Amino acid sequence: MPEITPGRRGPQGTWNKGFRTGNTFIHVLRREIDHNRDNGTSLPAISVKQGDRNDRCHEVEILGNCKIVYRPHKPNKSQAGGARLWIETEPDVEIIRKYFRDTELDKNQPQGSS
Template identity: 70%
Template sequence: MSVQYASTTEAAFLLNISTGRLRTLLNQGRVRDACKVKRLWQIPLNKRGMPEITPGRRGPEGTWNKNKRTGNTFIHVLRKTIDYNRDNGTSHPAVAVKVGDKKDYCHALKINGPCQIVYQPHQPNKSQAGGARLWIEVEPQHILKRVYFSDGDYGPPPEVVEQRAKSQKKKSKKKGNNRST
């Protein structure tokens, strides 16, 4: 059986830690058999599909992924990103994956297990900006395999960045109005 490798983003998701924390563990040499090829890390997965972390010498025992996820995973196709990519000749990730309060963006997904497509035009999902009306739900025990089309870690697509900037402006205006009164 061949060894499967994960990127830093995928491995961090599997371990339920941030990519920054994973990079710290990688730089400390605590991720078993991980190697750096040029500027990208290749992190091997064990038989259970998880990276192996060696324990540190001090502090409390690590808690990565000991607690199983209890909430469903929500997958959204970002229509505005698709339009933006078409109009600007770009290829930003157009799939949003939300697990709890963490959100990740990718180009494609492989879902290992059952899932369902939900369409609620009159009761949008309020957890998404603008209220999503169509999404895919995956039960918590099923692992998703994310696919990225080019090197590097991806942040939010352009329209998500714009939306966040607008909401920050609104918040700062409200704070400014509260201070003047």
């Protein structure tokens, strides 16, 4: 096995980072859904919060256990508005985020709906 010695120049190594310990929270952004409906847009309406990273996407696939939490009197303050309903997973559960363009919306619409 090669021995790795720290260098004096260049970027620091990104390997051997600590594992995440906090849960992952998935929120549905109601205001984005309303905005998309009113303006005919397709902005991502799902927020995936892992630690201090927050990604928005159109579709989420959860590869493991999760739970849906509804707390109307004790909202989750990790989101700006204080979400009352969210999906929560353990740190080691893999989350696959999916995105799509506006052109895919037109192809996926059922016949007879506008």
